[in-house]
Amino acid sequence: MDINYTPEELAFRDEVRSFLDNKLPKDIASKVKNGQHLGKDDTVRWQKILNEQGWMAMHWPVEHGGTGWSPIQKHIFEEECAEYGAPTVLPFGVNMVAPVIIKFGTEEQKQTYLPKILNSDVWWCQGYSEPGAGSDLAGLKTKAVREGDHYIVNGQKTWTTLGQHADWIFCLVRTDPNAKKQEGISFLLIDMETPGITVRPLITLDGEHEVNEVFFDDVKVPVENLVGEENKGWTCAKYLLTFERTGIAGVGQSKAALKHLKTVARQVQQNGKPLIEDPLFRNRLADVEMELMALEMTNLRTVAAAQAGGVPGAESSFLKIMGTELRQEITDLFRRAAGPYAQPFLPESFEADYDGESVGPDFANTVSAKYFNMRKLSIFGGSNEIQKNIIAKMILGL
């Protein structure tokens, strides 16, 4: 039993660090660290750098351009990226639709889509949720009717993250309205340029435009865009849900955020002393610190089990709940650190080129927006309550 990295693992960490030192653009890292907006250009620029290095597709098989990394190497890479302020790789292409295409797609589909995903030439978004199908995803109603060489798609998707930038969308659609819920669903790839598609922004409570509604009105989709068999789309969806999610605990992000929080709490004064010396605040910091240590060790145990050949299944549900609650707790402490200056709302200050004057301390500009934005963590990707249902069923046998 040894909780330390082996010399080989440490050498890999050095390699990752040296890559990040040399190749991560400073302007992008600065935006990430200051909680400022990342544009589409920033994300694409970084992902192309990763691809040049051959490090874009951690989870793909080597023959398709994957890294061939072990679970521990993947963990090290994600940890270091978070520490350095590298943008999170957008999952929709490389980590969501691509594994489905690799597993269920035709040779032609692989050749058509994978290289462009690898090089971030195409921006993908996810068409799963609908107004009437959230946690109960299989209740989706968007329908695709076969007419000759095409499907005609009608319906509505929602919560489509960054769909405003997307070139393509992968969708779950109902192809057999008479089958049982899960059995009449298919997995379709749809070009966002196709006539009949309308994207409308949804503005979230922090004033952000991250998510969208996507409407389909007699959209013609070639049948060769079907992945896997017709009416077997639920198999693809389930495969994605159990697909390896090493970063789900967000340990790296929480560590970086906690470090930043401590720096802030040393600068802010309360009752003539740094806030970090306030007994109540310090107590909550200590609580986050110890919970983060417990999360990190639990995450490492899961990573090590995967390394030993175990398949991370419902364990990732534990990590999702623990990790998201902790990240939310840290955003709560940032808000408290800002004190009354948590109130001013200056969305323009979220842009990196903002040169206006802050109302309060610089760090306070984004804290409340971020706090409200991060409420999403316990809702998306299967709400934390759904995660508990999964654990109850899969692990506890209830």
Place this chain on the structure above:
Amino acid sequence: MDFKLNDEQRMLEETVGRLVRDGYPFDAREKARTSELGYSTQMWQQFAELGLLGVPFAEDFGGFNGGGPELMVVAEGFGRGLVLEPYLATVVLSGTLIDALGNDAQKESLISAIVGGELRLALAAYEPEGRYDHTHVATQAEKQGDSYVISGRKAVVLHGDSADKLVVIARTGGETRGREGLSAFVVDADASGVSRRGYETIDGLRAAEIHFDNASGELLGEEGGAADALEASLALGIVALCAEAAGAMEVACDQTLAYIKERQQFGVAIGKFQALQHRMVEMRMELEKARSMTILAACSLDAAPQVRAKRLAAAKAIIGKSGRKVAEEAIQLHGGMGMMEETAVSHYAKRIVMIDHQLGDLGYHMQMLESLLDVDEDAA
């Protein structure tokens, strides 16, 4: 990075596991708990025969030369069976202190006797006014000829009621609170000047308030130089308590899960109710945290002093926090049955909660952690 046990550790785990399964059914434990001594001397002899009493000691004394992970494996197994015998008091707290401080002759006679099962010890360190602060020592020791005389009071000395000898922390210099001037002594438990008031603790163990009035003691190590070794033994004690708690929490979770699958109300097993399912999931999540922090503590005994201190404080604090949740939920989900003395889970709940009152509670260790917030470290 590797979380697997090695072959020797796995053998140790199997040995303890078998012993607890075969020798520690609930009714046997109840019989031992309610006996005059409060545990079984036969069981203690079995520990000796299986080599468990030598886990942290050198092979020269018949020991196993084990470190944190080995101790963790043993204590976790003991936690699963709610073992009553004075292992923590004798082997982990007192034995390792003698091992660290004693001269060759002292070690030869005392450690060998511990390993052979012939000597039971208790560590008399904490005091009535000191709560969880091991540096709060008002007990005084004065040199008289070749030996020392000790006067003072020691509080809630775990298994101090039945120990053959006591390892006593007394002051040979310095102020009442402080690391300087702490010395360790071996005192015969029935020596003149030692009076003990033994009692049962709520979790079924035994302890004593001990009054020393010019009792004669034999110095261990250098006069005034016991603090480092004492803290190392307390650190081992924290690892053992964390592991014991994790073992007991595992059983509390397992028993609760079995109960809600079996207990019928409104025509179905109560485990079908989502309100209870989610509470059960939360218990399991707390158990995972406890296991994780136990591993971290067990693997950190040789880390840099501040890193060790920070990790141990965090581990014991998590055990206090998570343990309370598991214990309370175990009772709650058992309903009225959880309130019964005849239900095993109530005994697990009591032990888990009382572990928070040994070697520093949640508040104490969170304050410790607060004082170490600036210590930067990486768990991996």
